[in-house]
Amino acid sequence: MxxxxxxxxxxxxxxxxxxxxxxxxxxxxFTAYHVSSGIIESYSKNLLESSVNSQASKIEAWLEENLxxxxxxxxxxxxxxxxxxxxxxxxxxxxxxxxxxxxxxxxADANGSFLKGTDSKKQEPNPKESMWYQEGMTRVxxxxxxxxxxxxxxxxxxxxxxxxxxxxxxxxxxxxMTLDRISVIVNSFIEMHDAEAFLVDKDxxxxxxxxxxxxxxxxxxxxxxxxxxxxxxxxxxxxxxDFCTLDGNMTVFKEVNGTNWLLVSYVPTRxxxxxxxxxxxxxxxxxxxxxxxxCVLIERVTHVVIRPVKEMTRVITSMASGDFTVSMKVxxxxxxxVMGRSVEHFIASMKEMIRQMGHVSDRLEKQAGxxxxxxxxxxxxxxxxxxSMTELNATVDQLSVSxxxxxxxxxxxxxxxxxxxxxxxxxxxxxxxxxxxxxxxxADMESVGNALHNIEISIHNLEEAVDKVGTASxxxxxxxxxxxxxxxxxxxxxxxxxIEAARAxxxxxxxxxxxxxxxxxxxxxxxxxxxxxxxxxxxxxxxxDAVKQGRSSASxxxxxxxxxxxxxxxxxxxxxxxxxxSHLIExxxxxxxxxxxxxxxxxxxxxxxxxxSDEILATSESxxxxxxxxxxxxxxxxxxxxxxxxxxxxxxxxxxxxxx
Amino acid sequence: MKKxxxxxxxxxxxxxxxxxxxxxxxxxxxxxxxxxxxxxxxxDDFRNTIVEQAKKTAQEKGATLDVYDEDGSLESxxxxxxxxxxxxxxxxxxxxxxxxxxxxxxxxxxxxxVIFYNSCPDASYLExxxxxxxxxxxxxxxxxxxxxxxxxxxxxxEINVAIFKGPKNHSATKGRxxxxxxxxxxxxxxxxxxxxxxxxxxxxxxxxxxxxFLKTGQSCDVVACNNxxxxxxxxxxxxxxxxxxxxxxxxxxxxxxxxAIESGDMAFTVYQSGTGQGKMAIETAIAIVNGSDxxxxxxxxxxxxxxxxxxxxxxxxxxxxxx
Numbered sequence: 001m002x003x004x005x006x007x008x009x010x011x012x013x014x015x016x017x018x019x020x021x022x023x024x025x026x027x028x029x030f031t032a033y034h035v036s037s038g039i040i041e042s043y044s045k046n047l048l049e050s051s052v053n054s055q056a057s058k059i060e061a062w063l064e065e066n067l068x069x070x071x072x073x074x075x076x077x078x079x080x081x082x083x084x085x086x087x088x089x090x091x092x093x094x095x096x097x098x099x100x101x102x103x104x105x106x107x108a109d110a111n112g113s114f115l116k117g118t119d120s121k122k123q124e125p126n127p128k129e130s131m132w133y134q135e136g137m138t139r140v141x142x143x144x145x146x147x148x149x150x151x152x153x154x155x156x157x158x159x160x161x162x163x164x165x166x167x168x169x170x171x172x173x174x175x176x177m178t179l180d181r182i183s184v185i186v187n188s189f190i191e192m193h194d195a196e197a198f199l200v201d202k203d204x205x206x207x208x209x210x211x212x213x214x215x216x217x218x219x220x221x222x223x224x225x226x227x228x229x230x231x232x233x234x235x236x237x238x239x240x241x242d243f244c245t246l247d248g249n250m251t252v253f254k255e256v257n258g259t260n261w262l263l264v265s266y267v268p269t270r271x272x273x274x275x276x277x278x279x280x281x282x283x284x285x286x287x288x289x290x291x292x293x294x295c296v297l298i299e300r301v302t303h304v305v306i307r308p309v310k311e312m313t314r315v316i317t318s319m320a321s322g323d324f325t326v327s328m329k330v331x332x333x334x335x336x337x338v339m340g341r342s343v344e345h346f347i348a349s350m351k352e353m354i355r356q357m358g359h360v361s362d363r364l365e366k367q368a369g370x371x372x373x374x375x376x377x378x379x380x381x382x383x384x385x386x387x388s389m390t391e392l393n394a395t396v397d398q399l400s401v402s403x404x405x406x407x408x409x410x411x412x413x414x415x416x417x418x419x420x421x422x423x424x425x426x427x428x429x430x431x432x433x434x435x436x437x438x439x440x441x442x443a444d445m446e447s448v449g450n451a452l453h454n455i456e457i458s459i460h461n462l463e464e465a466v467d468k469v470g471t472a473s474x475x476x477x478x479x480x481x482x483x484x485x486x487x488x489x490x491x492x493x494x495x496x497x498x499i500e501a502a503r504a505x506x507x508x509x510x511x512x513x514x515x516x517x518x519x520x521x522x523x524x525x526x527x528x529x530x531x532x533x534x535x536x537x538x539x540x541x542x543x544x545d546a547v548k549q550g551r552s553s554a555s556x557x558x559x560x561x562x563x564x565x566x567x568x569x570x571x572x573x574x575x576x577x578x579x580x581x582s583h584l585i586e587x588x589x590x591x592x593x594x595x596x597x598x599x600x601x602x603x604x605x606x607x608x609x610x611x612x613s614d615e616i617l618a619t620s621e622s623x624x625x626x627x628x629x630x631x632x633x634x635x636x637x638x639x640x641x642x643x644x645x646x647x648x649x650x651x652x653x654x655x656x657x658x659x660x
Numbered sequence: 661m662k663k664x665x666x667x668x669x670x671x672x673x674x675x676x677x678x679x680x681x682x683x684x685x686x687x688x689x690x691x692x693x694x695x696x697x698x699x700x701x702x703x704d705d706f707r708n709t710i711v712e713q714a715k716k717t718a719q720e721k722g723a724t725l726d727v728y729d730e731d732g733s734l735e736s737x738x739x740x741x742x743x744x745x746x747x748x749x750x751x752x753x754x755x756x757x758x759x760x761x762x763x764x765x766x767x768x769x770x771x772x773x774v775i776f777y778n779s780c781p782d783a784s785y786l787e788x789x790x791x792x793x794x795x796x797x798x799x800x801x802x803x804x805x806x807x808x809x810x811x812x813x814x815x816x817x818e819i820n821v822a823i824f825k826g827p828k829n830h831s832a833t834k835g836r837x838x839x840x841x842x843x844x845x846x847x848x849x850x851x852x853x854x855x856x857x858x859x860x861x862x863x864x865x866x867x868x869x870x871x872x873f874l875k876t877g878q879s880c881d882v883v884a885c886n887n888x889x890x891x892x893x894x895x896x897x898x899x900x901x902x903x904x905x906x907x908x909x910x911x912x913x914x915x916x917x918x919x920a921i922e923s924g925d926m927a928f929t930v931y932q933s934g935t936g937q938g939k940m941a942i943e944t945a946i947a948i949v950n951g952s953d954x955x956x957x958x959x960x961x962x963x964x965x966x967x968x969x970x971x972x973x974x975x976x977x978x979x980x981x982x983x
Contacts (some may be wrong), residue, residue: 111875137876139857140869162872170876203845239842258828 009309010302013294024343027503033280037179041250042194043241044272049252050193053263056254058189059199059263063256064179066100070142070159073105073275074173078165091117094175100185101175109171120174123151136160144259144610145564147206147217155179155217157208179216185551190265197265199256202236208261232264245269258575293544308336312343322658324351354658363656365648372641379634389620389627400613407606414599421596424589425563431582438575445571449564456561521613564612670848691714694723694949696942698745698753702732702782703856703864705914707778714937715754730757741768751945753777757979758955766791773948777941780831785803788964791952797968798835801930804973805836805884808842812907813881814907819844822855824866824885831856836886836911854878859890866893874901884909888917888929895925913982921979929974931982936969941943 073094083089087107095104095117106116108127116122127133135145136156142161150156186199186209193205205220215225220232233245241253241262249266258264311328318326324347330340542620677700696795699716700707700790711727718725726749730736734757739791744752745768752769756762757777762781766774776786776793786793820842844851855873859866866885870893873880883906885891891910899904910917920926944967947954954960959968974982 016754137878138853138855142871143857143858164868164872164874168875258835600816 008306013302014298017298018040018291018295020218022291025291029280029283029287030109031274032283037276038295038391038579040276041269045250045252048195048250048265048267049189049243051195052197052252052254052263054337055186055189055197055265056256056263057232059186059261060257062100062185062189066098066175067144067159068256069098070105070173070175071161074161074163078163081165087115088118091115092119095118095119101159101177102179103176105173105175107171107173109169111169121152125151131156132160132174132176133172136162136174140164142173144177144261146201146204146260147208149217150176157182174398179208180213183211183213183216185209185261187211192265192267195265195267197263198234200236201260203260204240204263205233205236228266230497236262236264284513285500286520307338308332308340312336312340312425315343317346319337319350320345325659345515351660352437354655354660358652358655359646361651365645365652367644368641368648372638372645375634375638375641379631379638382631382634386624386627386631389624393617393620393624394611396617400610400617403606403613404610406423407610410599414596414603417592417596417599421592424585424592428582428585428589431578431585435575435578435582438571438578441567442575444572445564445568449561449568453561456558513568545660556631629658668975679808692720692722693747694751694946696723696725696753696773696945697740697749697940698725698727699740699755699963700727700729700735700757700915701737701757703729706912706932709934710755710777710938710941713935714942715938717939717942718973721942723942723946725942732757732763734758736833737765738768738840741765742956744772745770750949753945754782755779758827760831762791762913770915772778773945775941775944777937780835783965783977784851786935786965789948789951792948792954792965792967794931794967795937795969796942797966797969798832800838800889800971801932802836802841803843804930805909805928806840808909808973808975809844809884809907810847811972812848812927813849816849816881818850818852820852820854820879820881822870822880822883823853823857824855824859824869824883824890825857827860836870839886851967854880859893861887861889862890863893863896865933866890868893869899869921870894873962874903880906881905882970886911888912888914888920888926890914891926892920895920899925913972915983918979918983920973921974921976922983927975931972931974933972939977940967940969 026086073090077087080086084523086178087234091105091107093104094101096102096119103120103122104117105122106122106124108116108124108130110112111126112126112128113123114127117122124130125430131145131148139160140162141160144157145158145363147155154176156176156178158174160172163173167172168626182199184270186197187250190197198215199208200206200220207215207218207220210216215229218225220236221230224245228247228249230252235241235244235246235251237252241255243250243252245251245265248270249268250272251264254263254265255261308331315326315328318324326343327347330337330344671728696718700711700713703711715725715727728736728740730740737754737757741752741754749772751773753775754765755851756765756776759776759779759781762776762785766785772793772854773789776791780793780795780798809819809821821835823840825837841851841853855869855878856978857869859869866889870883874897883894885889885894885908892907896903898908907927908920908925910920910926910929911932914927918930919925921929929975936952940957944954944957947957955962955964957967960966961968972982
């Protein structure tokens with residue numbers, strides 16, 4: 001970074017005030033010059049205009065005077081009707097009467113005769129062709145005409161007019177005024193200092209009068225004349241006679257009454273403004289001097305005013321570097337003095353404040369040290385807590401895992417119980433089927449009983465037939481005996497079945513065997529019957545025997561019928577037993593149902609337990625987190641306490657820097 | 661701060677406007693109770709026409725008009741101006757005996773507005789709304805004469821012109837003659853001024869001068885006079901000399917002039933409306949007294965110094981309108 005150089009207040013003040021003062025003075029001078037120039041120009045214009053007006057009036061009066069004296073002589077001639085001698089006397093008298101027309105009056109008539117005063121130097125070889133005669137023919141009252149040259153070479157303007165004397169011969173009376181004379185008259189009437197004037201015939205643009213005798217009787221704007229005359233010529237031929245500035249000359253025009261004359265008066269602008277230039281130079285000198293004086297004055301004043309400020313700057317600079325042992329002397333009662341006193345007061349109060357700050361920083365340092373210790377302890381405690389919480393969290397985690405396992409097992413148990421229930425349901429079905437089968441068996445037994453009864457009848461019938469036939473009854477008795485055997489075995493099997501059924505569980509299977517056995521027996525019985533039938537056929541001849549035997553068989557069948565009835569009764573008992581068994585199985589199923597419900601409940605409860613243990617786990621984890629953050633915060637606190645201690649040290653160092 | 665200054669300026673302007681309104685507002689055009697003095701340099705046909713019309717207009721507008729004929733006396737005119745101040749006239753109509761005395765007449769009027777008529781003072785003595793001139797622009801009359809001559813002799817390359825002028829320092833003389841000669845000179849033709857003199861408005865003087873001119877034997881194509889009276893003098897001279905057919909030009913269209921045109925003695929004149937001048941003189945007087953804007957008057961110039969009453973060309977074709 002670029003170091004800013006110090007600019008003193010004095011330099012700044014001078015840097016602002018001096019340019020402003022210079023600018024104001026310059027503006028003042030410029031404005032004054034401008035305004036003065038306008039005023040002077042307008043004043044000069046008015047002066048020039050009034051000069052030219054007055055000059056023109058004087059020329060008019062001069063001309064009028066001369067014309068009047070000529071007119072008087074003319075009137076006298078007109079009224080007197082003089083004879084030649086008298087006329088000559090009058091003309092002689094007019095010679096030298098006025099300096100303006102020293103040659104006096106002269107006459108010419110239409111016949112070409114010319115009369116003049118005796119002393120007159122006027123030469124006129126050809127009066128009728130002369131300009132004064134020609135001009136005089138156009139008027140009665142004496143009036144001046146155009147500039148012309150006399151035969152002797154002088155430039156003149158003639159005043160002429162018709163002589164109204166009642167004679168038949170026309171006569172013109174005239175007098176010559178030299179342009180040199182007119183020039184002297186014209187220029188001696190100039191009122192304005194440094195102004196010039198010349199007289200121009202506005203019809204012919206011939207210069208009638210001028211200080212520069214070379215210009216007299218010359219045409220205005222002719223070759224060899226300055227640009228100013230050429231500009232004037234343009235104005236004259238354009239008939240614009242307003243004030244104007246031509247070629248650096250303020251120019252005014254004035255018509256001379258009663259003539260064709262135009263008076264042109266001019267004054268060079270630089271002459272008009274010469275005084276102004278003097279004034280301007282004076283003002284410039286004055287302003288330079290006043291600027292210098294002001295500069296010195298301002299420099300001195302600011303120096304004196306700013307001295308206490310410099311003293312104060314020194315004091316404040318020391319203060320800024322921490323040195324409050326300085327003091328300042330205050331004089332006067334201006335703003336700067338007030339400021340000085342305030343600074344002194346400030347130093348005193350600062351000293352006191354720094355002293356107090358020293359005390360405060362000492363105390364602060366101590367407090368910072370102790371707070372650092374305390375926070376260190378706190379940090380270690382927090383670390384321990386955090387560790388404990390981590391352990392606790394692990395424990396809870398394990399617990400949660402166990403509970404979940406229990407829940408899983410309970411659910412499995414409930415599933416097993418449900419399967420068992422299903423199986424027991426199947427047993428119940430089987431039991432029911434068994435009951436039905438046994439019912440059917442019972443019915444079959446009854447049918448067997450009935451069949452036996454029918455057989456008994458048949459035997460009785462057979463006995464009658466046997467009585468008639470009676471041959472093969474012995475064999476039939478055997479077969480019946482065999483059937484009896486079979487029934488016996490069936491009975492035995494029924495007994496076995498009942499025993500098996502009593503053993504429940506495997507009862508179904510047992511009964512199936514029994515049933516098949518019963519089927520076999522029945523088949524055997526059928527075979528036997530077939531055999532019996534064939535035997536009957538064989539033993540047709542043996543009927544007698546049979547009849548005999550039939551009779552014995554009939555008694556046997558009666559006894560077997562009894563036996564069958566007994567078997568039916570037995571069957572009923574079996575049936576009743578099976579039904580009881582069924583009832584028992586139903587009870588077992590019911591119990592199993594209860595077990596199922598209990599197992600389901602257990603599973604549900606253990607699941608809830610698992611959920612609770614999960615929550616506990618989450619809680620303990622957040623507790624762990626908090627414990628960790630507490631630990632971290634306490635570390636920060638410890639660090640801050642360290643910083644505080646450090647800051648306190650620094651503060652103490654800083655305070656020690658002040659010198660009080 | 662700036663705001664305050666601008667407010668103040670606004671307030672001042674407003675006050676100024678209101679003050680201005682107070683003076684300019686009111687009875688514009690009405691001449692009720694206005695006292696007007698009319699000073700007449702010298703009675704002649706034309707000036708009497710002005711006076712008669714002024715009287716008529718003043719009566720219409722309800723203004724009081726008192727007319728004083730100075731009979732060519734400057735002293736009498738000064739006396740009447742002083743009287744006007746004493747009797748507290750509101751405005752003075754002044755046909756100056758000598759227009760060069762305008763400044764003195766104005767200072768004698770002691771603040772009373774002066775309206776000049778008939779003879780025009782130098783422009784430097786005029787001031788809008790205070791010292792004004794009511795009349796016809798003399799230059800126009802001279803220009804009309806020149807235009808007639810140039811038209812009449814359009815086929816000739818050279819014209820011999822005789823000019824009869826009014827008094828030497830009269831504004832009408834300068835204006836009419838100057839414009840006549842300037843217009844003729846600008847035509848490019850060769851113009852010979854065979855005679856040019858001041859006959860001071862007078863018929864007999866003009867007649868005598870022209871008779872003398874005729875003796876010189878110079879040829880003359882046309883005679884232009886600054887007024888009809890002088891033209892009548894030329895007519896008389898011509899009749900005596902037995903000259904016929906030479907155009908004679910006048911200005912003013914007086915009764916005599918018009919009769920001469922009617923009879924063929926005169927060729928051309930310019931009607932200077934005496935009635936118009938009389939009417940406008942009164943209207944201008946009333947406008948000044950009422951503080952109205954004088955540049956709004958008919959024929960007023962922008963600078964407010966002059967109120968021009970237009971000229972009209974009169975020849976045999978329209979002379980009946982002016983008799």
